[in-house]
Amino acid sequence: MDFVRDNLPYILAGISVGGQYALIAIGYTMVYGILRLINFAHGDMFMIAGLMGVYAVTWMPLYLAIPFVIIFTVILGFAIERVAYKPLRSAPRMSVMISAIGVSYLLQNLALYITGGLTKTYPSIPWISNTVKVFGATTKVVTLITPVLTIALVVALVLLINHTKMGMAMRAVSRDFETARLMGIKIDSVISLTFIIGSFLAAVGSILYFSNYTGVMPTAGAMPGLKAFVAAVFGGIGSIPGAVIGAFIIGICENIIKGVGWTTFSDAFTFALLIVILIVKPTGLFGEKNIDKV
Amino acid sequence: MLKIENLNVHYGGIHALRGVNMHIEKGKIISLIGANGAGKSTTLKSIMGLVNKSGGSVIYKGEDITKSNTIDIVKKGIALTPEGRKVFPDQTVKENLLLGAYLRKDKKGIKEDLEWIYTLFPRLLEREWQIAATLSGGEQQMLAVGRSLMSRPELLMMDEPSLGLAPIIVKDIFSIIKEINRAGVSVLLIEQNAKAALEISDYAYVLETGVVTLEGAGKDLISNDAVRKAYLGA
Numbered sequence A: 001m002d003f004v005r006d007n008l009p010y011i012l013a014g015i016s017v018g019g020q021y022a023l024i025a026i027g028y029t030m031v032y033g034i035l036r037l038i039n040f041a042h043g044d045m046f047m048i049a050g051l052m053g054v055y056a057v058t059w060m061p062l063y064l065a066i067p068f069v070i071i072f073t074v075i076l077g078f079a080i081e082r083v084a085y086k087p088l089r090s091a092p093r094m095s096v097m098i099s100a101i102g103v104s105y106l107l108q109n110l111a112l113y114i115t116g117g118l119t120k121t122y123p124s125i126p127w128i129s130n131t132v133k134v135f136g137a138t139t140k141v142v143t144l145i146t147p148v149l150t151i152a153l154v155v156a157l158v159l160l161i162n163h164t165k166m167g168m169a170m171r172a173v174s175r176d177f178e179t180a181r182l183m184g185i186k187i188d189s190v191i192s193l194t195f196i197i198g199s200f201l202a203a204v205g206s207i208l209y210f211s212n213y214t215g216v217m218p219t220a221g222a223m224p225g226l227k228a229f230v231a232a233v234f235g236g237i238g239s240i241p242g243a244v245i246g247a248f249i250i251g252i253c254e255n256i257i258k259g260v261g262w263t264t265f266s267d268a269f270t271f272a273l274l275i276v277i278l279i280v281k282p283t284g285l286f287g288e289k290n291i292d293k294v
Numbered sequence B: 001m002l003k004i005e006n007l008n009v010h011y012g013g014i015h016a017l018r019g020v021n022m023h024i025e026k027g028k029i030i031s032l033i034g035a036n037g038a039g040k041s042t043t044l045k046s047i048m049g050l051v052n053k054s055g056g057s058v059i060y061k062g063e064d065i066t067k068s069n070t071i072d073i074v075k076k077g078i079a080l081t082p083e084g085r086k087v088f089p090d091q092t093v094k095e096n097l098l099l100g101a102y103l104r105k106d107k108k109g110i111k112e113d114l115e116w117i118y119t120l121f122p123r124l125l126e127r128e129w130q131i132a133a134t135l136s137g138g139e140q141q142m143l144a145v146g147r148s149l150m151s152r153p154e155l156l157m158m159d160e161p162s163l164g165l166a167p168i169i170v171k172d173i174f175s176i177i178k179e180i181n182r183a184g185v186s187v188l189l190i191e192q193n194a195k196a197a198l199e200i201s202d203y204a205y206v207l208e209t210g211v212v213t214l215e216g217a218g219k220d221l222i223s224n225d226a227v228r229k230a231y232l233g234a
């Protein structure tokens, strides 16, 4: 118990950042589930969502800026798929990967051009940026909201996938394009929907993440994106519950490592974990055979 | 009902279909037999719009569907039970069947057809909530046939429905094909099991390396010497 009490702020921070990683990780894992593609641009889209948050509040009131950021990110995710991936549908997978890397650099350079390379400060959103005291530890409201919101969104997503006609179609497409087409399913619509869901969650994640770590710069998507990707691999890429659990584990572990004073190693931990998984259990916690795989 | 004229398909450099002509009359069972690699599956896939045609035309009920996409073709009333079952392994029997009705909006009709399929294949009813991957091969084949009936097709094309099944189940499948046909569905059947297929067929085509080399009434082909030698092992 002493350990928990001493480390409470770190554990809370870990759960919170874990939830933010989870929201990004779902985008990686769902796109992989359908297209067998690692969407390298996903982390950068998360960064663009953050940047858009910075600018949107200067253009409009906050209650409009938040939905604006979300809608903008969704449209961006949809457009990236249509422009950069869809034309390569029958090309070898490597070509699509290269296209994804290209989009990633394009977004980073675009951000560099727009910001002039300066770190932009994310607006503080009333209430969720306030500080509260939990069991004697001081933290921001966003820390407490993130896991709740994350879990709620994940539950909604899992219900959508397992209990709706649309979800049935998504699961069918993730298994077999040709047979799904024979059922009359529009493959392209299902793929677009996957990108829309992934971008939506990444946009929500960006609002929560940047409310906490307030600096947005062109490379701000790299680290959280990479960690979310490791979380998806750790959980078994393709599996949504796997990605979420992986993200929480990574978030909590890296903060406990900070708590015991090894801050410099907290990032290294994630990548050490990646190497260990790839050696010990390449399919991750819930690899391949998982039923929720999309 | 379905008229295929001078159908040509290329896979890169391979000329898989070289001018196939076929005619499927309404209410009949037609079979298509031929050796491995003759182009039987390619014929059905190109009718469904799953592979690109390099020439020729497909006319369905007087309408040119040569360039239609798969979804429109399914909507017009053609269904394909693909070679090798291809059930969706991580979905339940019921979900697989409902996917077959994906384009339909008539809830009541879907329910009726579901019941009809469960009477055709009582085993599927017993296993309604079972994950398709855990079905036996024969049960998966029944599911694949049931699923393609769920779109309520007027023309059902089946690609080797008896593949890998025990002789007794093969008999079941053939009697069910007849029953489906009696319910008013025209059938285009691909079979390795040429004798059984010819016996239930009104008309049949023999495909050899992408061309129809022989055609005629099922009974006539059974007694045809060339067919007996090549496909009936006699």
Ligand SMILES: Nc1ncnc2c1ncn2[C@@H]1O[C@H](COP(=O)(O)OP(=O)(O)OP(=O)(O)O)[C@@H](O)[C@H]1O
Pocket: B011, B012, B014, B016, B034, B035, B036, B037, B038, B039, B040, B041, B042, B043, B083
């Ligand atoms: N996607 C493809 N790419 C290249 N060649 C193909 C493709 N699909 C089929 N072929 C070739 O086209 C020819 C016809 O194949 P098809 O599958 O239509 O034969 P089939 O008559 O159904 O044979 P089987 O009885 O073995 O199922 C074969 O030579 C095959 O190798």
Ligand SMILES: [Mg+2]
Pocket: B040, B041, B042, B083, B159
């Ligand atoms: Mg075949």
